[in-house]
Each structure stands twice: as C-alpha cells, then as structure tokens.
Amino acid sequence: MFEYAFSPRYLEVDQQGVVFNMWYLGYFDDAMAAFLAHLGHPYPQLLLDGDDVMLVRSELDWTAGVRFGDAAVVAVSVEAIGTTSFTLRFEVRRGIEVTCRGRTVYVMIGTDGSGKRPVPAELRKALSARLAT
Amino acid sequence: MFEYAFSPRYLEVDQQGVVFNMWYLGYFDDAMAAFLAHLGHPYPQLLLDGDDVMLVRSELDWTAGVRFGDAAVVAVSVEAIGTTSFTLRFEVRRGIEVTCRGRTVYVMIGTDGSGKRPVPAELRKALSARLAT
Amino acid sequence: MFEYAFSPRYLEVDQQGVVFNMWYLGYFDDAMAAFLAHLGHPYPQLLLDGDDVMLVRSELDWTAGVRFGDAAVVAVSVEAIGTTSFTLRFEVRRGIEVTCRGRTVYVMIGTDGSGKRPVPAELRKALSARLAT
Amino acid sequence: MFEYAFSPRYLEVDQQGVVFNMWYLGYFDDAMAAFLAHLGHPYPQLLLDGDDVMLVRSELDWTAGVRFGDAAVVAVSVEAIGTTSFTLRFEVRRGIEVTCRGRTVYVMIGTDGSGKRPVPAELRKALSARLAT
Numbered sequence: 118m119f120e121y122a123f124s125p126r127y128l129e130v131d132q133q134g135v136v137f138n139m140w141y142l143g144y145f146d147d148a149m150a151a152f153l154a155h156l157g158h159p160y161p162q163l164l165l166d167g168d169d170v171m172l173v174r175s176e177l178d179w180t181a182g183v184r185f186g187d188a189a190v191v192a193v194s195v196e197a198i199g200t201t202s203f204t205l206r207f208e209v210r211r212g213i214e215v216t217c218r219g220r221t222v223y224v225m226i227g228t229d230g231s232g233k234r235p236v237p238a239e240l241r242k243a244l245s246a247r248l249a250t
Numbered sequence: 251m252f253e254y255a256f257s258p259r260y261l262e263v264d265q266q267g268v269v270f271n272m273w274y275l276g277y278f279d280d281a282m283a284a285f286l287a288h289l290g291h292p293y294p295q296l297l298l299d300g301d302d303v304m305l306v307r308s309e310l311d312w313t314a315g316v317r318f319g320d321a322a323v324v325a326v327s328v329e330a331i332g333t334t335s336f337t338l339r340f341e342v343r344r345g346i347e348v349t350c351r352g353r354t355v356y357v358m359i360g361t362d363g364s365g366k367r368p369v370p371a372e373l374r375k376a377l378s379a380r381l382a383t
Numbered sequence: 384m385f386e387y388a389f390s391p392r393y394l395e396v397d398q399q400g401v402v403f404n405m406w407y408l409g410y411f412d413d414a415m416a417a418f419l420a421h422l423g424h425p426y427p428q429l430l431l432d433g434d435d436v437m438l439v440r441s442e443l444d445w446t447a448g449v450r451f452g453d454a455a456v457v458a459v460s461v462e463a464i465g466t467t468s469f470t471l472r473f474e475v476r477r478g479i480e481v482t483c484r485g486r487t488v489y490v491m492i493g494t495d496g497s498g499k500r501p502v503p504a505e506l507r508k509a510l511s512a513r514l515a516t
Numbered sequence: 517m518f519e520y521a522f523s524p525r526y527l528e529v530d531q532q533g534v535v536f537n538m539w540y541l542g543y544f545d546d547a548m549a550a551f552l553a554h555l556g557h558p559y560p561q562l563l564l565d566g567d568d569v570m571l572v573r574s575e576l577d578w579t580a581g582v583r584f585g586d587a588a589v590v591a592v593s594v595e596a597i598g599t600t601s602f603t604l605r606f607e608v609r610r611g612i613e614v615t616c617r618g619r620t621v622y623v624m625i626g627t628d629g630s631g632k633r634p635v636p637a638e639l640r641k642a643l644s645a646r647l648a649t
Contacts, residue, residue, distance in 0.1 A: 142272035405541035
C-alpha cells in the first residue's frame, strides 16, 4: 500500500498538545497528491491537461492524537472508482498504531469551468490497479 | 437556530479560487466555540472547570465553494447528546444557499488526562434545549 | 486611525498557549484588505481592475502574545507611498496594550503578469489622506 | 551551511498561484526546529529541560514566489548570539535562486513562566560553532 510519510509541524499542534483536527484534511491532500504522483499522474500535470478534482465528501474518525515530531505516515488506498469520481481511503499511522481513518470522494472536473467529466482513462487504469479488495 | 457569521480569509483560498477544504473544520470549530459561548458555557470556562472536548468523528459534504469576501454563516444545531458525548450539525450558508453540511461528534474528557467523563449537567441541559427535532 | 477588530481562533494557538507567530501575517493581510475596503478600494475590485499587490518586505516585533478569545484589533496606518509601492504599519492591540508592531511594503503589479505598475491614482489619493505624520 | 528541504503544500498556495506570505514564517519555524535537532538540541528536548524560545522580531524580504511542488530548501545560519537570545538567518532557495531572505531573533525563556534566561551553555557552544562570518 502506498504510504506518504510526514511529521506534524509545531504550528499544527494546539493547546491540547496534539495536532488540531483540520490539519488532517491537509495531510490527506498531501497524501493524495503524492499518491497521484506515485501513479504517474502528478496533480500539476492533471491541471495542465485541463483536469482537476473537487472534494464532495470527507469523513474522519480519530482514535488518538499525533504530536509534534512524531514519525507518521498516511496510507492511501482506492475504495471506489465511478464514472466521474473516485474515493480514496486514508489511514494515519504512527508505527503500528492507526490514529485516524478517513475517506474522501473526489469528483473530476474541468479547469475550464465545464463541470464534471469522466476520470481520464489512464488515471482510471492506474487507480483500478490499486483498488482495495 | 444559532448562526455564526464569518467571511472567508484571503489566506484560506487556494489556486481554484475557493476556500481549501481543511478550513471548513476550522469554521466548524469557531462555530462550536461561539455556540457554546452563546449557551452560556464558553470553551475557556469549560477548560477552567477541568473539562475539554475531543473530536472522534467529522463528516463534510460540499455542494459549492465559498470565496474570499463572501458573507457566510455556519448554522449550528444539536443532533444528539449521549452520556459522555454530543453531536453538532453544521451548515455553511451563503445567503439562502447551503454550500457545505457537516457534523462532528465530540467526546467530553478531563483536562487532567483522566479520559472520558459525563457531559456536565448544566451544559447537557443547555444542549438539550437545542436538540434538532 | 483605522482599526480591524479580530479575536484569535483556537486553531491559531500553539502549545505555548499563545498565537503562533505566522498568524500575525494573516492578521495583517486581513487588516490590509479591510483597510482598502474602508478606503473605497476593496481588494476584489482591484483584482477586477487588473491590479494586484505583492509583498516585498515584512517586519514584526512582538512584545506579548495574544490568546484564544482575546478581543484585539489591528490598527493600520500608511507609512509611505512610492511610485509603484506603499507601506503600511500595523499595531496589534489588546485594550491599550500594543502586543505586536509590524510593517509591510506592498508593490503594485498587474494581474496579467506585466510586472510593476504605478499605484492607481484614486488609491494613491485615498492612501495619501491617511499618511501617518 | 545547514539546509532544510521542503516542498510547498497545495494548501499554502493562494489565488496568485504562489505560497501565501505567512507560510514563510512556518517554513522558518520548521527549519529552526530541524537546525536545533541537527545541532543535537532538538526542540522537544529543550522543552523537557524547561527551556523554550520566544520570537521577538522577524524580518522577511521576498524576491520571488514559490509554487506547489517546487523543490526548495531553507538554508539556516547563525547571525548573532547574546546572553539570553540568538538570531538566525534564513534563505529560501529554489535551485540556485534565493526567493526569500529572513531573520528571526529568539529569546530564551523558561517553560515555568520565569521569563528570560541565559542560552544553555551546550546550545550556546553549538550555535557559536555555526556563527556566520
């Protein structure tokens, strides 16, 4: 499974001593971009091709907080692929401990404001090969 | 229904020209704090009383983006109250348009590291009076 | 003097219990946008006119931290106006206490990538009327 | 010279297509923490020893913007060491291009609220060995 390594920044940690909740959506975004690049479809290239992604739904379940300086990863897997959308699953792991689970539904859109469009064939193929079973 | 008014900051808007997804969790947090203050239980006072809240689950559904300078509100309602937790619903509205719906489950914990604890009686009472029907 | 009122957000406060340093540049940006709007030249309108501003220098001096929920303002004044740039001074105040002083030099540029351009005459006039003496 | 490698995050890029100004203070903070760790004095260890740092002044000069996905570094050097403070210089570099220069003055304080204190002898020694000439 693809893993995006990161370490929480000091600026992300709040008075409770753990990362403030919103930064997890930032981690998922970073992990998504790294995952697409890993698949050979870097996000900046998608944009150049006139394709973009828009979030329509995100879910997050936390079981523990992560702290400044922790060594952590976001594991990324593909949950579903539709005609114009795909769904990624995320797990934040610190060692063997899963501290947060998330999933996000992305809709493919044109950068020209033309709205929804099919997931490009090559990207679909790459995502399909990673479908969680 | 309680409404927390806000306007997206320039720094929250990304290359797509709309607010980046993670800031919505920031808006929900601001709205939660404003809601608790409105109920007579400001978050800083909760902390002084040794009580704190921890997020265990958040969901977000977006139907449109908001832009720099938009006049918007987060409408807050109470979906559920458990023994040691409560669930708030959020709607981001720009005029009559709902652009994002969210819900977050908060668990009551002690600031002393003692873990879960019952929702304080007075707060429970105030939340109950706001239960969505 | 123009004052932009704000209250630090929970998400801006770090483990030290005070607002993390970078957010002050966010406050200055918010205050600059509010100041331009107050002068009758809202930033979104500048953009529509093909004008934009680019930061070339910022300075910040802190004497105290601000905390979640503090009632604070950023006082804005005009320090200098050049041909293609202007300089704003910022003071973060909590009651009568100044907790941070800042200044930022903005250069006027075209949104079309054409580089530096003169400060528009009407904006220059409005800024000049506010020059700190 | 010590270099902290980073790549701008999508969430840090604004409507202008370049990193929003405040994030540079975040990069400097990340670079400072990495630099202290490199010197054998990780920030979390400083905290455990009862020492902390407080920013009293920062300056930033921008000559170019950095973009999502750029490969960049923050080069860190020591400009000055006082009794209770030290000053770091930062250069954001993309390849051989310096896009931003900064400097920050840190004051050593106790985590117990006792105020200013001398820079610990071992940290002073490590910083001195890195003084820019």
